[in-house]
Amino acid sequence: MPLPMDPLQMVHSGPRKKRPRQMGTSMVSPPHDIKFQDLVLYILEKKMGTTRRAFLMELARRKGFRVENELSDSITHIVAENNSGSEVLEWLQVQNIKASSQLELLDVSWLIESMGAGKPVEMTGKHQLVRRDYSASPNPELQKTPPLAVKKISQYACQRRTTLNNCNHIFTDAFEVLAENYEFRENEVFCLAFMRAASVLKSLPFTIISMKDTEGIPCLGDKVKCVIEEIIEDGESSEVKAVLNDERYQSFKLFTSVFGVGLKTSEKWFRMGFRTLSKIKSDKTLKFTPMQKAGFLYYEDLVSCVTRAEAEAVGVLVKEAVWAFLPDAFVTMTGGFRRGKKIGHDVDFLITSPGSTDEDEEQLLPKVINLWERKLHHQRVDSGKCSQQDGKTWKAIRVDLVMCPYERRAFALLGWTGSRQFERDLRRYATHERKMMLDNHALYDKTKKIFLKAESEEEIFAHLGLDYLEPWERNA
Incomplete structure (x- = not known):
């Protein structure tokens, strides 16, 4: 699928070629609507x-x-x-x-x-x-005025405020395609290089329009800068174009879009000569896991976007089921929707209860799933022939439910809010800059040899010596 092109970020397009030097500045260009009449x-x-x-x-x-x-x-x-x-x-x-x-x-x-x-x-x-x-x-x-002060940009996403207002889509979209291709090829070094580059460009409050604009920006290696330069000059990257047309990339992209299918399975299917999902589903020699069976059965639903309204509707069902067993439980929507996104591919919920025992926590999710399965069974029995005539009137949505002990809720909330690159950099920062270990359960100070307690995300940031970033500022 071709990358979107914004006219602000792209003037030239087409294959790379040496362009004649322009003479003079009185160039003839098509008229554009003037929005700001008071400025000349x-x-x-x-x-x-x-x-x-x-x-x-x-x-x-x-x-x-x-x-x-x-x-x-x-x-x-x-x-x-x-x-x-x-x-x-x-x-x-x-x-x-x-x-x-x-x-x-x-x-x-x-x-x-x-x-x-x-x-x-x-x-x-x-x-x-x-x-x-x-x-x-x-x-x-x-x-x-004093010389223009270039504010130092941190190499860590946890020290950059990254909203959903991305001024550099034409570059970050390209980097994400390349990162995904390297991930499919299990080349972690180049995958991370392009992911970090995309992350830092998402945080910039301005659009890069020349290579001079990249000076002083971290995480932009030579390979990354070559892609930026080509996009500036030609409006697109030849490397990205080649990846999007690559049969292996297209196959892996298709196979991994099935719920329950990872890189190893994709590699196996590709080596067996499969290129379409219909051929895979019809092959009698292949065995599928329960997740993969569900992935194929509800494929069209699961690959479609989940809207915020749908996520909130699911939230009502989750809370209703959880409160049937733990009335004092807190149920919080996490992931991209907590970071302000309007659409996603799944919905994550964090569940915690101040009065729960270890046994309550262990049994809650099986009880919730069992409750839903019983309801689904009764609906099928009640609807009978009508459902077959009317067709499917519901949508399958992937929902992740996470249960955590109440005293660890701050760490779980921080970890499950994301984004993925933000969490990676937060843990990397804790390790390399503070000599601490952070995960979804705890924060350990290796110098003092103690676990640091936290009742909120703000306290975790304070332990790490970081300015607090709101969830909507973590879209790295």
């Missing part, structure tokens, strides 16, 4: 270069900004790259243009952030090349 931008070519300037002009126009080819009195914002405020003012003097109090001199970071947001963002000190008050004097003393 001029992008300075000085220190930027002709090609990058033309590239940024086209991107900005596609996002609804009015960008002029030539300098005039109507310009309200001048955008520059690698220029100080005094350098831009000197350039304006050479052009015989007076810098009025209404003219904003801005670093290109403002334009990049604005394009990523789809609207002009607030101009702050980090964006403004000069701070000035022209009303005070005809020859004001111009105060330059």
Whole structure:
């Protein structure tokens, strides 16, 4: 399936080839709707270069900004790259243009952030090349802002706030395809490399539009940067294109979409020459596990997305069943839905009870499943022939139920909320930076040789010396 292409992130497409150098900046381009009438931008070519300037002009126009080819009195914002405020003012003097109090001199970071947001963002000190008050004097003393401070980006997802607002889909989608392909080939090193790269780009508040934008960003190795550069130049990655067309990748992607089928089974089926699910299901020599049988039986339901409304409806059924046996139990939806996602592929629930015994915890899930099986049996008996005539009126959804002791609920809640990469980095951080061991059950301090207690997720973050991140900030 082809990767989605956002016009903000892609101008060129097609096969990689050497392009002729553009002469001049007055390029003819199709008209774009202007959304922000009060802003008139001029992008300075000085220190930027002709090609990058033309590239940024086209991107900005596609996002609804009015960008002029030539300098005039109507310009309200001048955008520059690698220029100080005094350098831009000197350039304006050479052009015989007076810098009025209404003219904003801005670093290109403002334009990049604005394009990523789809609207002009607030101009702050980090964006403004000069701070000035022209009303005070005809020859004001111009105060330059400090050099643009590049905030250090952590290599750990647990030190980055990652919302669902991903400004770099065109790159992260590509990385996830490559990571999945390496996972299918059991190459853990490259799989993790691309997963970490995707994770860090998801946390960025701006869109990467040049290789210069990648400077200082961790987890971007040479192999990753090659993919980024090709996407910037061509709008797509030839490596991703090859993977999506690869028979082995397509087969593994299809086989693992069946509930209960992992890499070993996929490898076995691929080596046996299978390429379609219909051939696998009809083969009499194959034996399937109970999970795989369910996976084939309800395949269309299980591969379709679960909506938040469906997840909440399942939550009502889960709570009703759990409270029939443990009336004081807490039932919390975890996973992607707790992180703010609107759709998912399954629903996870954490169950804990302050008054439960070890025996209660061991017996709860079998009791709940038995209750549902009895209800399902009665429904089938009651419906009789009508169900056969009317067809299936329900949807199969994968539900994960997790029971944990009440005193360990904070660790279980943190572990089951995700995302997967966030949890990996959180544990990696605990091990390498704090000399601690963290899992879904406990936090152990190897230096003090004690288990650290926690009543909430906030306390676990505090033990690790981390700023607390809300669940919706953990979409790494």
